[in-house]
Amino acid sequence: MLLGVIADDFTGATDIAGFLVENGMRTIQVNGIPSANMEINADAVVVSLKSRSCPTEQAIEQSVAALKWLQAQGCQQFYFKYCSTFDSTAKGNIGPVTDALLDVLGEDFTIVCPALPVNGRTVFNGHLFVLGQLLSESGMRNHPVTPMTNSNLMDLMDAQSKGKTGLINYQSIEQGADAIIGEFAELKAQGKRYAVVDAFKAEHLNEIGKAARSLKLVTGGSGLAAGIAKNWDEHLQDQTQAKQAGHPAKAPTVIFSGSCSVMTNKQVELYKAKAPFFALDIEQCMSNENYVNDVFDWVISHTNESLAPIVYATADAEKLKTIQQQYGAETSSQAVETLFSLLAIKLQDSGIRNFIVAGGETSGVVTQSLKVDSFHIGPQIAPGVPWVKAINQDLSLALKSGNFGDEHFFTTAQGYF
Numbered sequence: 262m263l264l265g266v267i268a269d270d271f272t273g274a275t276d277i278a279g280f281l282v283e284n285g286m287r288t289i290q291v292n293g294i295p296s297a298n299m300e301i302n303a304d305a306v307v308v309s310l311k312s313r314s315c316p317t318e319q320a321i322e323q324s325v326a327a328l329k330w331l332q333a334q335g336c337q338q339f340y341f342k343y344c345s346t347f348d349s350t351a352k353g354n355i356g357p358v359t360d361a362l363l364d365v366l367g368e369d370f371t372i373v374c375p376a377l378p379v380n381g382r383t384v385f386n387g388h389l390f391v392l393g394q395l396l397s398e399s400g401m402r403n404h405p406v407t408p409m410t411n412s413n414l415m416d417l418m419d420a421q422s423k424g425k426t427g428l429i430n431y432q433s434i435e436q437g438a439d440a441i442i443g444e445f446a447e448l449k450a451q452g453k454r455y456a457v458v459d460a461f462k463a464e465h466l467n468e469i470g471k472a473a474r475s476l477k478l479v480t481g482g483s484g485l486a487a488g489i490a491k492n493w494d495e496h497l498q499d500q501t502q503a504k505q506a507g508h509p510a511k512a513p514t515v516i517f518s519g520s521c522s523v524m525t526n527k528q529v530e531l532y533k534a535k536a537p538f539f540a541l542d543i544e545q546c547m548s549n550e551n552y553v554n555d556v557f558d559w560v561i562s563h564t565n566e567s568l569a570p571i572v573y574a575t576a577d578a579e580k581l582k583t584i585q586q587q588y589g590a591e592t593s594s595q596a597v598e599t600l601f602s603l604l605a606i607k608l609q610d611s612g613i614r615n616f617i618v619a620g621g622e623t624s625g626v627v628t629q630s631l632k633v634d635s636f637h638i639g640p641q642i643a644p645g646v647p648w649v650k651a652i653n654q655d656l657s658l659a660l661k662s663g664n665f666g667d668e669h670f671f672t673t674a675q676g677y678f
């Protein structure tokens with residue numbers, strides 16, 4: 262095993278795993294920390310945690326346990342994957358987890374690289390941009406759990422970690438890997454523990470990846486994965502086959518959409534124009550025990566059509582607000598999640614083998630209900646959204662973060678079988 266990744270959430274884990282496969286590394290993902298060692302026939306393994314916004318002590322404990330498990334599997338380098346929008350607060354969890362991982366590894370320096378240019382996340386003079394807007398001026402400023410009101414990554418990291426942060430700006434990055442290595446030495450000599458690295462195009466990430474070859478721990482979004490994977494080129498076999506183990510097969514398919522993001526709303530609208538659709542009634546989800554059977558019957562009656570049926574709770578911001586005011590945000594989202602969870606189990610039992618799911622939480626719930634605890638990563642449908650195939654079951658999943666994929670995502674996903 263070459264590379265071990267610790268990801269702080271579920272779709273974030275799948276995101277980086279997709280980029281590793283795209284760059285030739287056979288990759289598997291495990292959900293949570295396995296209780297024992299595993300026979301792993303892959304180049305990289307990604308452990309997905311739920312540590313982004315849990316209490317900091319818990320995030321540290323889980324991340325260190327993941328690191329130790331990855332060390333026991335023989336990994337040689339470690340990657341802490343967090344969100345490309347640096348989702349965190351002044352208490353953490355990015356800084357404290359980075360510190361804990363450095364301590365366990367006996368290291369005193371790493372990089373901070375959230376950039377993911379292909380999805381519009383860029384870093385310029387140490388400031389993070391989302392689709393050309395400063396992070397603090399993007400929708401992330403209103404995030405319910407981790408509102409991001411400062412775009413300066415050095416400030417963000419200093420506030421939540423025990424060391425000091427320096428910057429390697431784009432002028433140095435553009436001089437290439439050797440210059441970047443020189444900057445690492447310079448920053449270390451100044452007593453810095455973390456280097457924020459500018460990156461706004463793929464070439465930057467390749468050079469940063471090369472320079473980071475000797476770092477035991479790197480930290481970042483999924484963009485850096487391409488640069489890191491290239492370092493292992495000479496150790497990789499069957500690079501063109503890396504996606505094979507996770508490729509989906511033609512089989513009965515269903516789509517669940519539990520995300521209310523702007524992009525998912527567009528994707529659902531477009532898909533409804535050409536495929537069978539079922540809009541979930543939130544009140545029925547909460548009050549009618551038989552509702553899941555009705556939805557199940559509807560899905561089964563549409564599985565022979567050329568495009569898979571979609572069941573969705575997706576609503577635009579206004580409609581969602583009305584629902585939440587009427588029933589409560591927690592109660593209504595729980596009811597939707599429970600419906601998807603029960604429906605997934607019934608559909609699997611009746612022969613559905615491919616599940617396309619929109620929404621991070623929704624994906625987590627469905628994967629858990631289907632008892633998928635590890636999978637091979639297959640081809641990327643969109644940047645950061647690969648098909649994945651369960652290791653111990655005949656089941657393929659496409660798990661989409663809320664805002665990922667273009668408007669045609671649901672049809673594109675079905676083009677792989």
Ligand SMILES: Nc1ncnc2c1ncn2[C@@H]1O[C@H](COP(=O)(O)OP(=O)(O)OP(=O)(O)O)[C@@H](O)[C@H]1O
Pocket residue numbers: 272519520521522525543574575576581584585593594595597598619620621622623624661662663664
């Ligand atoms: N119509 C609705 N009414 C109430 N809650 C809903 C409705 N539709 C979806 N939800 C809930 O909203 C939450 C959406 O979270 P989820 O993580 O699945 O999507 P997302 O936030 O768009 O994705 P990501 O976290 O990847 O950005 C889920 O708990 C879901 O059950």
Ligand SMILES: O=C(O)[C@@H](O)C(=O)CO
Pocket residue numbers: 270272273274276277343344345346482483621645662
């Ligand atoms: O980095 C990202 O933007 C995503 O992988 C993510 O973490 C979604 O929660």
